Amino acid sequence: MDRREFLTWMGVGGIATYLPVALVACSPKEPKTESPSHPVNSAGFKSVGKVADLDKNGQILDKEFPGGAVLVVRNQDSQGAIAAVNPSCPHAGCIVAWKAEQKEFVCPCHDSKFAIDGKVVQGPAKKPLPIYEAKLEGDSILVKGSKI
Numbered sequence: 001m002d003r004r005e006f007l008t009w010m011g012v013g014g015i016a017t018y019l020p021v022a023l024v025a026c027s028p029k030e031p032k033t034e035s036p037s038h039p040v041n042s043a044g045f046k047s048v049g050k051v052a053d054l055d056k057n058g059q060i061l062d063k064e065f066p067g068g069a070v071l072v073v074r075n076q077d078s079q080g081a082i083a084a085v086n087p088s089c090p091h092a093g094c095i096v097a098w099k100a101e102q103k104e105f106v107c108p109c110h111d112s113k114f115a116i117d118g119k120v121v122q123g124p125a126k127k128p129l130p131i132y133e134a135k136l137e138g139d140s141i142l143v144k145g146s147k148i
């Protein structure tokens with residue numbers, strides 16, 4: 001066996017040895033259908049926090065919510081009700097904050113303002129904030145994954 005044949009056999013042997021390992025490493029992973037921190041109930045709602053934390057902080061921002069961040073606030077015009085929006089500003093993607101005294105979501109980047117139902121109150125944003133279906137169940141705040 002000359003040097004060239006030896007190197008050819010070594011190359012084939014190397015591929016045969018490492019190919020299964022490479023295929024396993026590159027194979028797609030099973031998509032996560034549920035995050036352990038977001039248990040899903042039978043109606044498709046996911047828990048994003050506790051009512052006590054919402055009342056204490058005035059808002060709950062969950063950046064890890066499956067499918068996009070969610071910001072939950074109390075709707076002061078409707079006793080006990082809550083609102084949940086995707087807080088990514090449609091103008092350029094900054095995260096809006098809830099200003100309870102104004103009853104508006106305000107973008108810190110270019111001052112767009114949105115009503116509690118996500119509608120644009122002041123530009124430059126032209127599109128509303130996507131909203132989620134949300135409800136309270138016991139001490140849990142539940143949000144449905146699909147945006148309305």
Ligand code: FES
Pocket residue numbers: 089090091092093094107108109110111112123124125
């Ligand atoms: S990113 Fe929100 S107004 Fe520009």
